[in-house]
Amino acid sequence: MASTKKSRTKGFPLEKSDLLDMYRQMYLIREFENSSAEQYAMGKIAGFLHLYIGEEAIAVGSIKAIEERDHVLGHYRDHGYALALGLDPGEVMAELFGKKTGVTGGRGGSMHLADASKNFWGGFAIVSGHLLPSVGLAYASKYMNEDRVVLCYFGDGATNAGAFHEAMNMAAVWELPIIFYCENNLYGMGTAVEHVSAVQEMAKKALAYDMPSMQIDGQNVIEVYEKTKEAVEHCRSGKGPMFIEALTYRFRGHSMADPEQYREREEVEQYRAYDPIPLFRDRLLEEKVVTEDELEEIHKAVNEQVKAAVKFADESENPPLETLADFVYADPITVR
Amino acid sequence: MARDITVRDALREALREEMDRNENVILMGQDIGAYGGSYVVTAGFLDEYGRQRIVDTPIAENGIVGSATGMAMGGMRPVVELMTINFSLLAIDQIVNHAAKLYSMFNGQYTAPVVIRTAAGWGQLAATHSQTFENWYAHVPGLRVVMPATPADHKGFMKSALRGNDPVMFIEHSLIYRNRGEVPDDDDFTLPLEGSEVRREGDHVTIACWSRGYYLAVEAAEELAKEGIECEIVDMRVLRPMDTETVAESVRKTNRLVVVEEGWKTLGVGSEIAAAIQEQAFDHLDAPIERVASQEVPVPYNREMERSVFPDKNKVIEGVRTVLAKDVNTATVS
Numbered sequence: 001m002a003s004t005k006k007s008r009t010k011g012f013p014l015e016k017s018d019l020l021d022m023y024r025q026m027y028l029i030r031e032f033e034n035s036s037a038e039q040y041a042m043g044k045i046a047g048f049l050h051l052y053i054g055e056e057a058i059a060v061g062s063i064k065a066i067e068e069r070d071h072v073l074g075h076y077r078d079h080g081y082a083l084a085l086g087l088d089p090g091e092v093m094a095e096l097f098g099k100k101t102g103v104t105g106g107r108g109g110s111m112h113l114a115d116a117s118k119n120f121w122g123g124f125a126i127v128s129g130h131l132l133p134s135v136g137l138a139y140a141s142k143y144m145n146e147d148r149v150v151l152c153y154f155g156d157g158a159t160n161a162g163a164f165h166e167a168m169n170m171a172a173v174w175e176l177p178i179i180f181y182c183e184n185n186l187y188g189m190g191t192a193v194e195h196v197s198a199v200q201e202m203a204k205k206a207l208a209y210d211m212p213s214m215q216i217d218g219q220n221v222i223e224v225y226e227k228t229k230e231a232v233e234h235c236r237s238g239k240g241p242m243f244i245e246a247l248t249y250r251f252r253g254h255s256m257a258d259p260e261q262y263r264e265r266e267e268v269e270q271y272r273a274y275d276p277i278p279l280f281r282d283r284l285l286e287e288k289v290v291t292e293d294e295l296e297e298i299h300k301a302v303n304e305q306v307k308a309a310v311k312f313a314d315e316s317e318n319p320p321l322e323t324l325a326d327f328v329y330a331d332p333i334t335v336r
Numbered sequence: 337m338a339r340d341i342t343v344r345d346a347l348r349e350a351l352r353e354e355m356d357r358n359e360n361v362i363l364m365g366q367d368i369g370a371y372g373g374s375y376v377v378t379a380g381f382l383d384e385y386g387r388q389r390i391v392d393t394p395i396a397e398n399g400i401v402g403s404a405t406g407m408a409m410g411g412m413r414p415v416v417e418l419m420t421i422n423f424s425l426l427a428i429d430q431i432v433n434h435a436a437k438l439y440s441m442f443n444g445q446y447t448a449p450v451v452i453r454t455a456a457g458w459g460q461l462a463a464t465h466s467q468t469f470e471n472w473y474a475h476v477p478g479l480r481v482v483m484p485a486t487p488a489d490h491k492g493f494m495k496s497a498l499r500g501n502d503p504v505m506f507i508e509h510s511l512i513y514r515n516r517g518e519v520p521d522d523d524d525f526t527l528p529l530e531g532s533e534v535r536r537e538g539d540h541v542t543i544a545c546w547s548r549g550y551y552l553a554v555e556a557a558e559e560l561a562k563e564g565i566e567c568e569i570v571d572m573r574v575l576r577p578m579d580t581e582t583v584a585e586s587v588r589k590t591n592r593l594v595v596v597e598e599g600w601k602t603l604g605v606g607s608e609i610a611a612a613i614q615e616q617a618f619d620h621l622d623a624p625i626e627r628v629a630s631q632e633v634p635v636p637y638n639r640e641m642e643r644s645v646f647p648d649k650n651k652v653i654e655g656v657r658t659v660l661a662k663d664v665n666t667a668t669v670s
Contacts, residue, residue, distance in 0.1 A: 071410075103443075104441065104442050104443040104445070105443035105444075106443075107440060107441055107442070107443045108441050108442060108443065112441050112442065114442040114443075114445055115445070116442070116445040116446045117445075121409060121442075121446070122438075122441075122442055124434075126429060126433045126434070129402070129429055129430070129433060129434055130434075131402075132398065132399055132401075132402020132403050132405065132406065132430060132434075133402055133403070133405045133406030133409060133430075133434060133448070134406060135399075135402070135403045135406055136402065136403040136404060136405055136406020136407040136408070136409065136410065136412075136414075137406040137407070137409055137410045138406075139403060139406065139407050139410075139412075140406065140407045140409075140410025140411060140412045141410065143360075143362070143388065143407075143412060144360070144410070144411065144412070162398065163398055163399070163402065163429070166394070166396040166398055166399030166402070167399060167402070167403075169394060169396070169399070170393070170394065170396070170399055170403055173394070326444065327439050327440045327443060327444035328439070328440050328477050328478055329439075329478070329480070329502050329577075330439055330444075330447045330449070330500075330501035330502050331500045331501050331502055331529070333530060333577045334528075334530065335530045335531055335577050335578070335579040335581065336579075336580075336581055
């Protein structure tokens, strides 16, 4: 959701305020995740906690490329999408804490953040499951002439499941405005992609459905923005779906419960050289878009924001048990 | 005014009326368009409504239900036809983990009121094509599960499902599409998606049933009436939310209960009804509850073997005689 002004910063497809906003969002996601890891260690967050650290450029760059009316659906590693879409960090943290003030009232937890008012339909935690409702939303957009594009994120692991192939086929045969956004971080939980996928380059899987695709650098937020923008335009012009494979790497374990015995420390260190945040920061500094002081200001503000989010979550109340049976059915039930 | 029509025509009318009323209602499924539907429910619809609204889908049940769920999230009212309930098992992730969960898991922010039509039934189709799984779906909070018997219920429930806000498993039965009954002449005829119904009054025994089981109960009751045995028939109609109070009320009068179902007895809907009735009317029961259900085998192809698997009129009569022969009040305690 970039500003509509025509002015562009030299060397970039966006103006300065957008660029700083993207940097701020990436830094916010990083600090939010670091903080949630701490809170998990302290026992304030339970269940599964999947951190987006290392992949921030994808959520931030791609969401910058869509409009407010467009639909977003993601997988269970969903904090990044929520924050990039502008959900309140305090309410997101409160959801991780399972509190009443959380974005899904303590019912969803880390894996099921959502804000229907922002067309963010959720993090979904059955691998590949949400690809099908995503196709349906794209169908509704086309059927009802709403001009909405669906941004559907999933990992490399999802591409081996049946629902992925059913979704790809249906989207292609019905020529729907949907971007299948594959975040290839090289591991499905703890299993390396080469052990479980006959095809190593996920973008090739689109060939089976005669769907155009692109493979992009998921660590480069500007490339993510530009390529997603292209894909969005492709979908909006009625040319049907697009497949994007964003190459990325998860710097932390699959979840907080992951001892990471399936990959070498050296490998992780190697990929840390492609940390999307320093890469973007260095570029902004080199091109003199910002000064160190300006960045420092952003860091300070975000750190405060994250601290406040934790405080808000911690001080919020649990959902009252009397509301347990709310929202099972939308229409009334009178029989016992 | 009312007309005597078949279950199939009741469904056709409901779908047509709701499609005419709301252009966001669409039908989708395998072979519902050019072919007209496996059980001919949608024959002629393609010509009338066109490909945009009568959508022939790939043979991919999970995909059909999942995409319909997304359409419903996006404001459409899709009616999915899954050819038979056997194939609905391929869609169980979308039904149970998605459609049934979205409203609650996301704290009431949105619903996905997808209507899933599917048919139970059998007819020498062997093990994988002769099953019924209403108990599987009725186990899941968040779904409404209807399994109607009469044409009026088929019509009224379908219209309500398409005007309501919850996902609905609408389970039909291939062997009753031609059964007839009175349906009110009213474009706005709807029925609440809950509640059992006493369809025949009697003092001696209660028979709880649904779908095709209802017709077996009626045949059995007519024959038993010749001997002076009066059966009260409760058509369960909706299996989630399930109205067991109407059954309990009847049992407080008859003191005896027979449940008829086409599913396997173990962990079937009848198990739930029996448990609910001992909770609600334990002191009124004069005999153990009898469950007339299918033999616990995968259904064989051979005609005689197949028939021996499923409940029929005679098995229902036998069930009634069993509960009438026993009386806890006169039994000797050893």
